[in-house]
Amino acid sequence: MREPLIRLVGIVKKFPGVVANDGVDLTIDEGSIHAVVGENGAGKSTLMKILYGSQKPDAGEVWIRGVRQNFGSAKDAIDCGVGMVFQHFKLAANFTVWENVVLGCEPGSAVRINSALAKQQIMELSVRYGLHIDPNSIVGELGVGERQRVEILKVLYRGAKVIILDEPTAVLVPQEVESLFGSLKDLVANGVTVVFISHKLDEVLNVADRITVMRAGRTVAEIDVSPNISRNDLARMMIGADLPRPEAKRGILSERIILELQNVSVETQGRKLISDVSLSVREGEIVGIAGVEGNGQTELLEVILGLKEPDIGSILLEGEEIRHWSVRDRRDKGIGYIPSDRQYDGLMLSATLWENVALGHQRGYPASSNGFMTKEPLRRHTKDVVDQFDVRTPGVDVIAYALSGGNQQKLVVGREMLSHPNLLLAAHPTRGIDVGVQALVWASLREAKREGKGLLLVSADLDELIGLSDVLLVLFRGSIVARLDPQSVSPEVLGSYMTGANL
Amino acid sequence: MLALSTSIAAVALIIPGYSPRIAFGAMIENVATASGIVTVLNSAARYYVMGVAVAFGFKMNLFNIGTNGQYQVGALFAGAAAGSLGLLGPINIAITIGIAMFCGAVWSLIPGMLLVTRNVNIVVGTIMMNGIAVGLIGYFLRTRFRDPTDNLTAHTKTIPTDSRLPDLNRILNFVGIELPVSTKLHSFLLIAVLVGVVFYVVVYKSRFGFDLRATGRNAAAARASGVSANRMVLITMSISGALAGLAGMSVLLNQAYEYGDRFPLQLGFTGIAVALLGRNSPSGIAIAAFVMAAIEQGSRGLAMVGIPPQIGQILQGTLLVVAVVAYELANRRGRITAIREASGVLAPGASRL
Numbered sequence: 096m097r098e099p100l101i102r103l104v105g106i107v108k109k110f111p112g113v114v115a116n117d118g119v120d121l122t123i124d125e126g127s128i129h130a131v132v133g134e135n136g137a138g139k140s141t142l143m144k145i146l147y148g149s150q151k152p153d154a155g156e157v158w159i160r161g162v163r164q165n166f167g168s169a170k171d172a173i174d175c176g177v178g179m180v181f182q183h184f185k186l187a188a189n190f191t192v193w194e195n196v197v198l199g200c201e202p203g204s205a206v207r208i209n210s211a212l213a214k215q216q217i218m219e220l221s222v223r224y225g226l227h228i229d230p231n232s233i234v235g236e237l238g239v240g241e242r243q244r245v246e247i248l249k250v251l252y253r254g255a256k257v258i259i260l261d262e263p264t265a266v267l268v269p270q271e272v273e274s275l276f277g278s279l280k281d282l283v284a285n286g287v288t289v290v291f292i293s294h295k296l297d298e299v300l301n302v303a304d305r306i307t308v309m310r311a312g313r314t315v316a317e318i319d320v321s322p323n324i325s326r327n328d329l330a331r332m333m334i335g336a337d338l339p340r341p342e343a344k345r346g347i348l349s350e351r352i353i354l355e356l357q358n359v360s361v362e363t364q365g366r367k368l369i370s371d372v373s374l375s376v377r378e379g380e381i382v383g384i385a386g387v388e389g390n391g392q393t394e395l396l397e398v399i400l401g402l403k404e405p406d407i408g409s410i411l412l413e414g415e416e417i418r419h420w421s422v423r424d425r426r427d428k429g430i431g432y433i434p435s436d437r438q439y440d441g442l443m444l445s446a447t448l449w450e451n452v453a454l455g456h457q458r459g460y461p462a463s464s465n466g467f468m469t470k471e472p473l474r475r476h477t478k479d480v481v482d483q484f485d486v487r488t489p490g491v492d493v494i495a496y497a498l499s500g501g502n503q504q505k506l507v508v509g510r511e512m513l514s515h516p517n518l519l520l521a522a523h524p525t526r527g528i529d530v531g532v533q534a535l536v537w538a539s540l541r542e543a544k545r546e547g548k549g550l551l552l553v554s555a556d557l558d559e560l561i562g563l564s565d566v567l568l569v570l571f572r573g574s575i576v577a578r579l580d581p582q583s584v585s586p587e588v589l590g591s592y593m594t595g596a597n598l
Numbered sequence: 599m600l601a602l603s604t605s606i607a608a609v610a611l612i613i614p615g616y617s618p619r620i621a622f623g624a625m626i627e628n629v630a631t632a633s634g635i636v637t638v639l640n641s642a643a644r645y646y647v648m649g650v651a652v653a654f655g656f657k658m659n660l661f662n663i664g665t666n667g668q669y670q671v672g673a674l675f676a677g678a679a680a681g682s683l684g685l686l687g688p689i690n691i692a693i694t695i696g697i698a699m700f701c702g703a704v705w706s707l708i709p710g711m712l713l714v715t716r717n718v719n720i721v722v723g724t725i726m727m728n729g730i731a732v733g734l735i736g737y738f739l740r741t742r743f744r745d746p747t748d749n750l751t752a753h754t755k756t757i758p759t760d761s762r763l764p765d766l767n768r769i770l771n772f773v774g775i776e777l778p779v780s781t782k783l784h785s786f787l788l789i790a791v792l793v794g795v796v797f798y799v800v801v802y803k804s805r806f807g808f809d810l811r812a813t814g815r816n817a818a819a820a821r822a823s824g825v826s827a828n829r830m831v832l833i834t835m836s837i838s839g840a841l842a843g844l845a846g847m848s849v850l851l852n853q854a855y856e857y858g859d860r861f862p863l864q865l866g867f868t869g870i871a872v873a874l875l876g877r878n879s880p881s882g883i884a885i886a887a888f889v890m891a892a893i894e895q896g897s898r899g900l901a902m903v904g905i906p907p908q909i910g911q912i913l914q915g916t917l918l919v920v921a922v923v924a925y926e927l928a929n930r931r932g933r934i935t936a937i938r939e940a941s942g943v944l945a946p947g948a949s950r951l
Contacts, residue, residue: 402821423824432822440818446811454812455823463805489939497936 098161100125100288101146101257106155108141115141116152117312123257123305128279128289130299133309133333134529139292142309143259146290147179148172178250179259182266184242188235193217195234196249220251225281239387240271244278251287258282260291264298268387269557269590276302294530296326296333308332333530341537341562349378352414353518353549354399359408361394361573368394369405370573376518376549381540383564383581384553387593391573392553393435396520399551400432401425412518426455431516433508435523435553437500441507444496448488449477451495452510476513484509485535501532512539519543522553537563557586571595600889603916610912611905621905628899629892633781640783641891642884643790644848648869649887650797651841653878655834657801658814662835664724665842666866667731668705672698672843673850674735674754677857678743680850681755691763691851698843698850705731706839707832714828720835728866739858753858763851784852793841798880810834842866871914875921890914 103121107114115138123129131139144150146157148166157164159175166172169179186195193214202216203209217230226244234245243263250258264272279289279302293299299306300320308316308329316332318324354376361369369391376382386392397403399410401422410418417425426432432455434441442451453462453473461472477491484505488498495503504524511519521540525533540563543550554560560567561581569577569592577592608618628634648665655662662668676698683690709723745755765782777783801807812820813830821827849862872890876883897910 400822421824421826422821423826426824434822440816440822443812443815443819445815450808453808454819457805457808457812457823463808466805467803468805468808493939494933494936496933497939 099123100160101290102156102158103142103146104156104158106142106145106157107153108138108145108150109153114312116145116155119155119309119312119314121307121314122317123288123290125288126283126286127304128283128291128302130303130306131290131292131309132294132296132299132306132329134294134531137309137333138312139309140261143179143261143290143292146172147177147259173250173253173255176254176256177259178253178255178257180243180246180250180261180263182261182263184246186234186242186245188233190234191230192228192232192234192237192245192248193230195245196230196252200253217248217252220248224251224278224285224287226278238271239266240274243267243275247278247282256286257288257290260289262293263291264293264295266388266555268593269586270594270596272298294333296329300324300326300329330530341559349380349547351378352376353378353412354551355409355411356399357409357411359398359405359410361398361403362406367573369398372408372570372573372575374568374575376551378549379544379547380565381544381550381552381563383560383567384551384570385557385560385567385589385593386553386570388555390570392522392570394573395570396432396522396551396553399520400430423458427458429515429517431455431511431514431519433511433519433521433524435526437503437507442495442503444494446495448481448486448491448493448495448498448506449474451506452477452480455510456514480506480509480513483513484539501528504528505532505535508536508539512543516548518549518551520551520553523555524552525554525556525559557589561586561589569593600917603913603920606916606920607909607913611909616905620903621900621909624899624903624905625893625896625910629896632777634895636777636781636783638888638891638895639787640848640852641894642887643784643787644845644865645868645872645887645890646790646884647793647841647848648845648865649872649876649883650793650880651838651845652869652873653876653883654797654801654810654841655838656814656873656878658810658830658834659817660831660834660838661721662706662724662838662842663721663870664706664709664727664866665838665845665869666864667724667728668702668839668842669698669846669865670735670861670863671705671731672700672702672839673846673857673861674738674743675701676843676847677754677757677850678738680757681745681856687758687760690760694757694851695844695847698847699840700843702839702841702843702846703836704839706835706842710832710835714831720831743857745856751859753856753860755856757851757855762855763847765852782852784848786848786852789844789848793844794880794884801880806833842869845869871918875918877925889917893917 099122101121101123103119106116106119108116119138119142121142131142133139141150145152148169148171151166157166159177164175187198190198193210196217197208197213201208202212214230220226221228221230226248228241228244228248234242237245247258263275267275282289303320305317305319306329307314310333352375356372356374359369359372360367372395374382384392384395394403398405401420405418408418409416412425412428412430438444443454453468456462461469461476463469474491480486481488481491486498486502486505486509488502495506498506508524524540525536528536537559540550540552552560552563561584564581567579567581567584567589568575569579569589571593572595576595579589604622611618611621629638648669651665652662676694679697680690680694683693705727706724709718709720709727712718712723713720739752739754743754744752763785766785766787767777767782770777770783801810809820809825810830812823813825813827817827845865850857854861868890872883872886875890876886893910893913897907900907900909
């Protein structure tokens with residue numbers, strides 16, 4: 096048996112209040128694709144950061160090629176051949192590919208960069224590893240999948256023999272995922288070892304040779320991938336239970352229209368952010384909006400919520416024209432909002448939970464009466480939200496900052512649900528949330544549908560969209576390019592509409 | 599915090615050869631007398647109202663640096679009116695205060711409108727207005743509003759006695775406190791207390807206050823919740839400017855009885871310092887106002903022992919710096935503790951979300 100390339104033995108890492116890694120063992124063989132799966136908070140990212148050198152373990156050993164390592168920083172790891180591609184790319188959009196790749200270790204003297212040499216080296220790497228990137232392209236003009244490959248080039252350029260990828264498919268559409276996996280296989284064929292973190296079990300089973308399952312800071316299983324292993328097997332190892340399913344029952348829809356958009360357009364400086372969009376959401380209907388980020392989803396929600404006014408078109412809420420209404424009037428009329436980034440516009444992190452529950456609903460019961468805040472009814476209401484939506488907190492006077500991301504999301508979802516809206520706008524409601532909380536959010540959305548609320552769901556999670564929606568609209572460059580039946584659409588067709596390939 | 603800044607000031611004293619003990623002793627002596635305390639209270643009341651004026655804006659991250667101009671413009675017009683209107687006493691007082699607050703509000707509303715319509719940075723706008731105020735005041739003071747009976751200094755007509763705010767000495771005598779004849783406790787103190795109460799109720803108990811604080815905590819979330827950013831800016835700037843104008847009335851109606859070259863110039867900036875030191879809270883600002891006034895009064899006694907009175911300013915300055923740093927450190931430690939407590943609730947072995 097060959098000596099494994101990487102061995103992590105008994106890694107322990109603690110943060111205030113949390114044990115991220117509780118004695119983790121991990122073995123990675125050279126020339127393999129090794130996946131590390133687990134829920135959010137299971138400790139995968141921390142473990143990889145230790146392997147990559149950006150964190151030091153409190154205890155435990157890191158062995159590479161049989162030699163014990165003591166990385167003081169990421170630079171030490173890179174010198175040892177370990178490189179990392181992060182989920183959030185660190186690229187300068189205004190620079191070319193080669194400039195981005197060599198940034199920080201430019202060939203040549205201190206005065207003059209040897210750009211010809213750099214381009215040549217990068218071209219070689221691109222060809223050898225099948226990455227198909229032109230060193231002279233401007234990064235800002237590249238698509239997400241290509242940018243990811245630039246990040247891969249960065250680490251290869253620095254001599255990485257082991258590449259760690261953190262949730263690489265989180266930002267990709269199905270076609271790009273296939274393309275990435277092809278590249279990974281090419282890398283491995285050329286002697287590189289790939290480690291990637293994921294919580295997408297299908298993909299992991301698709302491409303990995305070996306999987307390590309982590310739960311609550313420990314390794315619970317290390318298995319070779321074979322056709323005998325199913326998603327559910329993995330899920331059971333990951334969370335100790337079966338995967339939740341997003342499927343909502345398709346019932347008979349009411350005819351009553353809650354929200355209607357007619358020929359809505361939003362322009363800025365001659366460019367159409369939203370172009371002639373018409374849609375309707377009925378009572379008890381979930382309308383899903385699919386699309387790659389940046390194609391108008393944000394503007395669509397802003398226009399419905401009232402943060403932006405449409406240049407053309409009508410917005411009707413229960414038959415009333417609301418395009419000129421203020422955000423306040425729309426919220427008071429019953430539009431609920433679950434934002435995509437709760438920390439950006441969903442919560443006041445420095446305020447208590449009960450103050451946060453008033454956000455969006457501060458006018459009227461139970462938050463205020465006659466212009467004055469009513470603290471007791473509000474606190475009681477917050478206790479209801481916390482109980483019904485399983486928000487783990489010592490009390491309602493806790494500062495929102497102290498809650499974990501999943502609990503914050505549960506608070507936001509609960510707040511909106513318990514305000515009894517007639518229209519609910521949900522943007523990426525389960526982004527960055529682990530499986531357990533995801534199940535609860537989906538259950539809430541299904542409940543909203545059952546209660547007859549209209550729901551507009553914007554999401555990048557195709558499972559979520561397909562599972563929950565009654566009808567699926569695809570947004571591309573501000574227009575609705577497809578109206579699909581979620582029951583019968585395939586991810587490939589959906590992906591092609593999302594990337595505009597079908598036009 | 600006081601200890602740290604006192605030590606720094608002590609170092610500043612020792613270097614040129616003065617004795618900190620003598621200096622601080624003289625300062626405390628100057629405050630600890632009856633007239634000393636009364637002066638401190640009078641100044642503190644003024645600084646308090648100015649501090650609240652600034653804090654209103656700070657609560658929503660709106661930095662009104664123009665309180666100087668706002669209160670001066672208010673005092674100019676109010677002084678001119680009070681000296682010339684000739685109405686019955688109490689009505690005169692009410693109108694005078696009203697004019698001061700109105701002018702202060704207008705002066706503050708202008709940069710507010712610039713922010714809302716043209717996205718002009720509020721700090722830049724309010725500071726610029728300060729400069730314009732100087733010119734405006736200079737013009738009016740030397741021409742239309744000038745008291746023709748005085749050729750030495752420029753000031754508005756002296757306010758008749760019945761149009762001035764009374765002092766509280768008689769009430770104090772009632773409770774058995776006898777003050778020397780020359781020391782008067784200004785009734786503005788009562789106004790300051792009223793301002794504090796209103797500040798507390800509006801900002802911490804009303805729905806408007808909730809919206810105000812929400813805008814300061816997370817403007818994007820506030821907007822999504824239905825708070826109109828523009829409306830908040832305009833209302834807050836008006837209130838802030840009005841309060842600044844009111845602060846100036848403590849000098850006009852309780853002390854100088856005229857607006858002119860000898861009117862205090864830096865009241866606005868003192869208000870900013872007091873708001874920062876007091877962390878924008880109704881009680882904090884009160885303590886801060888008192889401390890700043892006490893240091894100021896104390897430094898008046900330094901000249902007598904041959905020590906430069908600027909030590910007082912050093913003390914105030916270092917206190918401010920130390921306070922800001924201390925607040926930030928306390929904030930950070932508070933956050934970590936909050937997180938620890940919240941995650942301690944989870945049973946061991948539960949999935950760490």
